[in-house]
Amino acid sequence: MIYDYCVVGGGIVGLATAMKLLERQPGASLMLLEKEPTLGKHQTGHNSGVIHSGIYYTPGSLKAELCRKGAQVTKDFCTEHAIPFEVCGKLLVATDHIEVERMNTLYERAILNNIDVERLDATELKRREPNIRGLGALFVAATGIVDYKLVCDALGRVVQSAGGSINMGVEVSSIQEGSEEVVVNAGDRSWAARRLIACAGLQSDRIARSAGLDIDFRIVPFRGEYYQLPLDKNHIVNSLIYPIPDPELPFLGIHLTRMIGGRVTVGPNAVLGFAREGYPKFSVSARDVRDYLSFPGFWKVMLRNRKSGTAEMKNSRLKQGYLKQCQKYCPDLRLEDLGPYEAGIRAQAVMRDGNLVNDFLFVETDRMLHVCNAPSPAATSAIPIGEMIAEKCISKMSLHEQRRRA
Numbered sequence: 001m002i003y004d005y006c007v008v009g010g011g012i013v014g015l016a017t018a019m020k021l022l023e024r025q026p027g028a029s030l031m032l033l034e035k036e037p038t039l040g041k042h043q044t045g046h047n048s049g050v051i052h053s054g055i056y057y058t059p060g061s062l063k064a065e066l067c068r069k070g071a072q073v074t075k076d077f078c079t080e081h082a083i084p085f086e087v088c089g090k091l092l093v094a095t096d097h098i099e100v101e102r103m104n105t106l107y108e109r110a111i112l113n114n115i116d117v118e119r120l121d122a123t124e125l126k127r128r129e130p131n132i133r134g135l136g137a138l139f140v141a142a143t144g145i146v147d148y149k150l151v152c153d154a155l156g157r158v159v160q161s162a163g164g165s166i167n168m169g170v171e172v173s174s175i176q177e178g179s180e181e182v183v184v185n186a187g188d189r190s191w192a193a194r195r196l197i198a199c200a201g202l203q204s205d206r207i208a209r210s211a212g213l214d215i216d217f218r219i220v221p222f223r224g225e226y227y228q229l230p231l232d233k234n235h236i237v238n239s240l241i242y243p244i245p246d247p248e249l250p251f252l253g254i255h256l257t258r259m260i261g262g263r264v265t266v267g268p269n270a271v272l273g274f275a276r277e278g279y280p281k282f283s284v285s286a287r288d289v290r291d292y293l294s295f296p297g298f299w300k301v302m303l304r305n306r307k308s309g310t311a312e313m314k315n316s317r318l319k320q321g322y323l324k325q326c327q328k329y330c331p332d333l334r335l336e337d338l339g340p341y342e343a344g345i346r347a348q349a350v351m352r353d354g355n356l357v358n359d360f361l362f363v364e365t366d367r368m369l370h371v372c373n374a375p376s377p378a379a380t381s382a383i384p385i386g387e388m389i390a391e392k393c394i395s396k397m398s399l400h401e402q403r404r405r406a
């Protein structure tokens, strides 16, 4: 059988893409292949669970547009499928004068991005969040929280009820693109499809290379380590508390996040990982490390970011350093409050010239589309990303059809 579509990867991006393809083309045949026994096991199942509003991103960029759309459609999807979510709002807290300046720039950006944001002075901040200290803050009311694994399970059910098949425990090992079809191999099994969409997250570069693509980037794993506060600190904050991000760094800074189950986490930091899918602290994969050590772009990133990279590494090893970062805005936190919580690992695409790819990165050929970089807030934006990919695939399919008829 030749499927119309084969999707590789059962994270939120692959699942949302499968759902949108079947929504746009009812009756199309679709096979989704996932190497793990459950959906959303990697980045999607190890994140902060925040439905972002899109305040940070350059106005007019794809990231800004997809996040704004995604925030609303994610909430609508959760309502439709009875997935618990909460719109608890988010505070971005400035703790010194440099951060106040950055906060003002962020405020302007929020206005340009059409996001409702409120400026709070130190007194109002203390009134709303008695345990948080700062010179001022921005309040974004629309930010929410959800368990993205539950979203994945619901997306999976929608795909299957629309006629799509999901095959788990299948690790794609190689891909061959021909003029009429794409053949996807996993050990001694194979599937043929007219179009392939690869959404392999932490393995996106390997999947692209296995399909013969000459790519100019590699995935470097950046661990996002969290701690969980004890039960008696569940009400330490009313909304999500974020620092004002340093515009030089690609990550948002460690924050206090109320999770959907009621617990509060602190994190994530951003420290170089030694294994793409090894979650315990000292996980090492010789293959993963070799892959980035042999890539010139990696060394350029390390050189450029050596100061922040060393600080992150130090704070990852020494809990005291990690704690200091949170005490800047939540001074009452103590070392004994930082309980264990599983880390997440970001798939960060790094270009050969040493630039970190901050936006979504897609590589397309005649019959394939590879999602090569889908950084935060891709969980929030997954449904509009899926819609955009479905649109691209369907217009390409019709082009093929027209060529065949001519």
Ligand SMILES: Cc1cc2nc3c(=O)[nH]c(=O)nc-3n(C[C@H](O)[C@H](O)[C@H](O)COP(=O)(O)OP(=O)(O)OC[C@H]3O[C@@H](n4cnc5c(N)ncnc54)[C@H](O)[C@@H]3O)c2cc1C
Binding pocket: 008, 009, 010, 011, 012, 013, 014, 033, 034, 035, 036, 039, 040, 041, 042, 043, 044, 045, 046, 047, 048, 049, 050, 051, 052, 170, 171, 172, 173, 199, 200, 201, 202, 203, 207, 223, 224, 268, 343, 344, 345, 346, 347, 374, 375, 376, 377, 378, 379, 380, 381
């Ligand atoms: C620490 C952290 C915090 C974050 N916080 C947020 C947040 O609060 N809000 C937000 O919007 N975003 C957040 N993000 C970003 C978000 O989680 C990711 O952008 C998103 O989950 C990416 O989804 P994905 O489907 O591309 O990747 P993944 O979820 O990693 O899915 C890729 C899938 O492909 C499968 N796969 C890989 N190789 C193969 C193969 N060879 N064969 C078959 N299957 C394969 C994997 O098993 C996996 O299931 C965070 C990310 C991290 C790491």
